[in-house]
Amino acid sequence: MILRKSLLASSIALLISANAVADITNSTFALAGGDPLTPQQWHLQNTGQSGFSLSNGIAGNDLDLDFAHLMGIKGRGITVAVIDSGVEISHPDLKANVVAGSLNVADGSDFPTDLNGHGTSVAGLIAAVEGNGIGGRGVAPLASLVGFNFLANQTVASWLVSHGLSEDFRALDRFTDPRVFNQSYGSTPATPRAYDYVTNPFLELTDQVQADISLNSHWGRGAVYVKSAGNSFGSYTTAYRGQLIQVLPYEGGQFYNNNGLPFHSANISTDNNNYWNLVVSAINAEGKLSSYSSVGSSVFLSAPGGEYGTDSPAMVTIDLTGCDKGMNVAGDHPNALHGGTELDPNCDYNGTMNGTSSAAPNTSGAIATIMSANHALDARTVRHLLAQTARKTDPTNQGVDLTFENAQGEVVTYNAVPGWQTNAAGYNFHHFYGLGAIDVDAAVYKALFTGVSLPKLQITDWVSTQANVEIPDASLVGAQSAINVEQALTVESVQVKLNIDHSRLRDLAIELVSPSGTRSVLMSARTGFLGGNDGGYTDAVMLNNHFYGEQAQGEWTLNVIDTDKGTSYTLGFNPALGLIGFNSRNNEIAGVLKDWSIRIFGH
Structure with a gap:
């Protein structure tokens, strides 16, 4: 118009x-x-x-x-x-x-x-x-x-x-x-x-x-x-047993250490x-x-x-x-x-x-x-x-690399937060x-000097897939699943809905890769959850603006990576309750990416 x-x-x-x-x-x-x-x-x-x-x-x-x-x-x-x-x-x-x-x-x-x-x-x-x-x-x-x-x-x-x-x-x-x-x-x-x-x-x-x-x-x-x-970059406050507690990371014998x-x-x-x-x-x-x-x-x-x-x-x-x-x-x-x-x-x-x-x-x-x-x-x-x-x-911010010991005892490095990236649309x-x-x-x-507004917003229906892929413990291999989006839209934003079974969500990094090959982190590893809902992520939605201007049509890939075998913890503190440990034991059973969905906001 x-x-x-x-x-x-x-x-x-x-x-x-x-x-x-x-x-x-x-x-x-x-x-x-x-x-x-x-x-x-x-x-x-x-x-x-x-x-x-x-x-x-x-x-x-x-x-x-x-x-x-x-x-x-x-x-x-x-x-x-x-x-x-x-x-x-x-x-x-x-x-x-x-x-x-x-x-x-x-x-x-x-x-x-x-x-x-x-x-x-x-x-x-x-x-x-x-x-x-x-x-x-x-x-x-x-x-x-x-x-x-x-x-x-x-x-x-x-x-x-x-x-x-x-x-x-x-x-x-x-x-x-x-x-x-x-x-x-x-x-x-x-x-x-x-x-x-x-x-x-x-x-x-x-x-x-x-x-x-x-x-x-x-x-x-x-x-x-x-x-x-x-x-809440470094810690946050939440209610626990009717009282407010400060929630903080603990790793390598150090309080507030979240790598x-x-x-x-x-x-x-x-x-x-x-x-x-x-x-x-x-x-x-x-x-x-x-x-x-x-x-x-x-x-x-x-x-x-x-x-x-x-x-x-x-x-x-x-x-x-x-x-x-x-x-x-x-x-x-x-x-x-x-x-x-x-x-x-x-x-x-x-x-x-x-x-x-x-x-x-x-x-x-x-x-x-x-x-x-x-x-x-x-x-x-x-x-x-x-x-x-x-x-x-x-x-010059290079993001954050996370070094951890994998399930085979090898020290590996994962690019947990990328530095500045230029996506396929130049953003x-x-x-x-x-x-x-x-x-x-x-x-x-x-x-x-702008006289033309963007074309009308279009929102696709949710496109879903049953993945049922195991998430290996402490492994860069991770679980992968793909969905094909048929609509030829220019992306303004992307929403992903997840269902994942896992007892230590703090271990998981969740990535989305666009049809153009842009890798983006939906949820970074070491996020300080006290637990999941219904055993993990249940109908949890995440929003992503990284793909702004890219083309939606094609294959979108979800990666879920377990980055810890039980060395990274979450603590809660309240003067009356003292220190409370959460996520202190590694998951004994491998997690599962059950299913996920995607929808596009674009034009």
């Missing part, structure tokens, strides 16, 4: 050529506006500043948005929903951008009270007001905001209304309705989750709602759901292996994976999330007002912004916001900015522009970073 270019795009095109714009986007411009904290907001423009922490970042590792801001492309006309702990919508650095539509899902009022500060900080990253002489600015400082305190009242009804299905069930077609939904929350399941509509009808409902709004709202232009990947591999995968939870959610991992001010960030093949992009704001930079953003609540309170703190300082005497801002909870709103602000460059583009095309322009961050991908780090200026440039 041929779409009308935005007025701004047309005006720019009359004045300068596309090549000239490309040259400008590769230049650096100082961010104007005069807000006192903006010079420390490294995620906007990284000059090597400290973000009020004890060390500096490395210049250039940012969202690259100075050209867009120079041209006044800052999210105007795009509303972003913050689905979180709430939002202090009366905050002096937010209220000018707040529009009608916020809801307190606990009491029905239009003030989504935030008792935590998390959602308020998220909102500030997206759309803090620029040029008002206070605080800093958002990624999209002219975007509009609505807030929901969904995390305070997590019912089906509150999920529906906060995620776009209004109370009167009208279509999202008003100009003030959200086109971006920010979800800086998630879960870290201790066992795989079944993707089953029969036993979990809420899952079917949420899929249907997100599909409809993603594709059909806003007169067919749709909306984007942004989702944080999680913060450099992620201990928890973003691909475990059903809201992260859902095509409709654009999942993001976090990078720090050096352009490397943030120490906590969950990763996996379901990650689409990476964005700034920072570290902890003490030894190295976190985010500089809005806090709850006053020095008696939020992250920034009166008293001494290693972050130089905190405690009631000259730059922020009322403690209305903070320098310690981090997590994929920060990577998500930085992504939401970026999407709002790109949408505002060309309002005619639909949401899938905006995602496509982000994929096309994402850049390699941490470009770069890394298990840690997805298609790469967001580059706002590059995506805005493409949006200005």
Whole structure:
């Protein structure tokens, strides 16, 4: 479908050529506006500043948005929903951008009270007001905001209304309705989750709602759901016997030793292996994976999330007002912004916001900015522009090789997480970073001169096979099974559904190889499960974005590899319970890849 270019795009095109714009986007411009904290907001423009922490970042590792801001492309006309702990919508650095539509899902009022500060900080990253002489600015400082305190009242009804299905069930077609939904929350399941509509009808409902709004709202232009990947790279917390325990790896006599591999995968939870959610991992001010960030093949992009704001930079953003609540309170703190300082005497801002909870709103602000460059583009095309322009961050990262002793007593090496790979369609991908780090200026440039949206989305039916292949213990041989996909589609994403019997899922690596020969890791070895569901993986779904742009037609191969014969363990700790061992004995019976299915999202 041929779409009308935005007025701004047309005006720019009359004045300068596309090549000239490309040259400008590769230049650096100082961010104007005069807000006192903006010079420390490294995620906007990284000059090597400290973000009020004890060390500096490395210049250039940012969202690259100075050209867009120079041209006044800052999210105007795009509303972003913050689905979180709430939002202090009366905050002096937010209220000018707040529009009608916020809801307190606990009491029905239009003030989504935030008792935590998390959602308020998220909102500030997206759309803090620029040029008002206070605080800093958002990624999209002219975007509009609505807030929901969904995390305070997590019912089906509150999920529906906060995620776009209004109370009167009208279509999202008003100009003030959200086109971006920010979800800086998630879960870290201790066992795989079944993707089953029969036993979990809420899952079917949420899929249907997100599909409809993603594709059909806003007169067919749709909306984007942004989702944080999680913060469980090294360990996570879960409930066990009615108490919370910290779950961690143990190998070679060392706590927290997981051989450099992620201990928890973003691909475990059903809201992260859902095509409709654009999942993001976090990078720090050096352009490397943030120490906590969950990763996996379901990650689409990476964005700034920072570290902890003490030894190295976190985010500089809005806090709850006053020095008696939020992250920034009166008293001494290693972050130089905190405690009631000259730059922020009322403690209305903070320098310690981090997590994929920060990577998500930085992504939401970026999407709002790109949408505002060309309002005619639909949401899938905006995602496509982000994929096309994402850049390699941490470009020398070689991934992770895992060395282990196989069942015959030989020491073997397995490439458990590949480094950067270029797939058959020319897209770069890394298990840690997805298609790469967001580059706002590059995506805005493409949006200005893009007049054609992607063809209509097609979703194939599940194609299944009965494999019944044994998985050899501690062997690189593994189990293989193939499925032929007949549809001639360009891949946007792939989902795989698995049924595997195995008593130590921590041992297993699961790979998918495309018809073009691209090898991708669906689930890395040493993932810290406490156990399986029904003895292993039962109807577990995994999402993969590695094959973006490749051709779907042909033979897809699944590989399942057992990488351990009982030397790698999972521990739980609680002060009252002490240390608890999980997966401490090797499987006595070889596992079995029973069956699997695949479906393609593409065009």
